[in-house]
Amino acid sequence: MGIVWSRRRSDAMVQGRALHFVLRVGDREVAMKFYREVLGMKVLRHEEFQEGCKATCNGPYDGKWSKTMVGYGAEENHFVVELTYNYGVAGYRLGNDFLGITIQSKEIVEKVKKAEWPLIETPDGIVIEAPGGYKFYVEDKEQPLKDPVQKVSLAVSDLQRALNYWTKLLGMKIYHRDDTNMVVQLCFEDDQCKVELKDIGVAIDHASGFGRVAFSYPKKQLSVIESKMKKQKHKVLMALVVLDTPGKVPVQVVILADPDGHEICLVGDTNFRLLSVIDLNADKLVDEAITADTSTQWFVQNRQHKPLA
Incomplete structure (x- = not known):
């Protein structure tokens, strides 16, 4: 039986905020059609880079x-x-690491059906696969006032070990726990997107399509969390650094990995709020980038196949 928990965090300083999850796309044009026309999402920002990201x-x-x-x-x-x-x-x-993102909205369910994208209907809603194989679950319920995105689900190999990491070190609180099905939902605040951890009983394989979840904290908390990770001998993939963003404010970043290797990006909240403002030209920018993209043609002209990661 599922149990709802609503206890307070022991660390009163934690003021985390769930931000986003990173998914990788191989066909950008098809991916954008899916997210805009099928799921009905808006393009919030688009940026082009000439070399790999320092983070x-x-x-x-x-x-x-x-x-x-x-x-x-x-x-x-x-x-x-x-x-x-x-x-x-x-x-x-x-791999078996990413289990899906859940959206709650009757309107989005109807939109997905009208788009005639392949889907599976269930008593609770629909299951739909994005380009690249990532799963989305759209629940046929009234859309919450704040945000229809309800949870991102990740697989873990040892639920209690994962729970210790995400609650004691990252400062998340237990929102819902189901010991029968070995699943826990965590959050910073009840009206934020939840992180759902499900014990699948086997080692976690991230393959080459692995993603990354991002949270913001007050910048003074970043060094505190990093110190806790080092003390407990957990992985710090990138030590706390201030990254410059051309034309925008610099942002404080630290990259972690949980015991199952899930990548976690923590950023300073104040500057990230400035960095993440919606760009009204974002739709135009991504469409222009898709039109100008000749990478696939280059491989064809050189009698090569564009490689898989």
């Missing part, structure tokens, strides 16, 4: 890439999706 936002790749943020509203009060596209990669192999 490995685009994965372990050094070449040209782009980042497109999509969602149902500003990242200041919505959980959104970051789509990373590497120009030299045609697709990615998925």
Whole structure:
């Protein structure tokens, strides 16, 4: 039986905020059609980069890439999706690490059906697969006032070990726990997107399509959390650094990995709020980038196949 928990965090300083999850796309044009026309998300920001990200936002790749943020509203009060596209990669192999994103909205259910995208209907809603194989669950319920994105689900190999990490070190609180099905939902505040951890009983394989979840904290908390991780001998993939963003404010970033290797990006909240403001030209920018993209043609002309990661 599921049990709802609503206890307070022991660390009163924690003021975390769930931001986004990173998904990798191999065909940007098809992906954008799906997120805009099928799920009805808006393009919030789009950026092009000539070389790999210092924080490995685009994965372990050094070449040209782009980042497109999509969602149902500003990242200041919505959980959104970051789509990373590497120009030299045609697709990615998925592991068993990412279980899906759940959206709650009767209106979006109807939109998905009208789009005639392949789907599976269930008593609770529909299951739909995005380009690249990532799953979305759309529940046929009234849409919440704040954000229809309700949870991002990740697989873990040892639920109690994962729970210790996400609650004691990251400061998340238990929102719902189901010991029968070995699943826990965590959050910072009840009206934010939840992180659902499900014990699948086997080792977690991230393959080449692995993603990354991002949270913001007050910047003074970042060094505190980093110190806790080092003390407990957990992985710090990138030590706390201030990253410059051309034309925008610099942002404080630290990259972690939980015991199952799920990548976690923590950013300073104040500057990230400024960095993540909606760009009204974002739709135009991504469409222009898709039109100008000749990477696939280059491989064809050189009698090569665009490689899979």
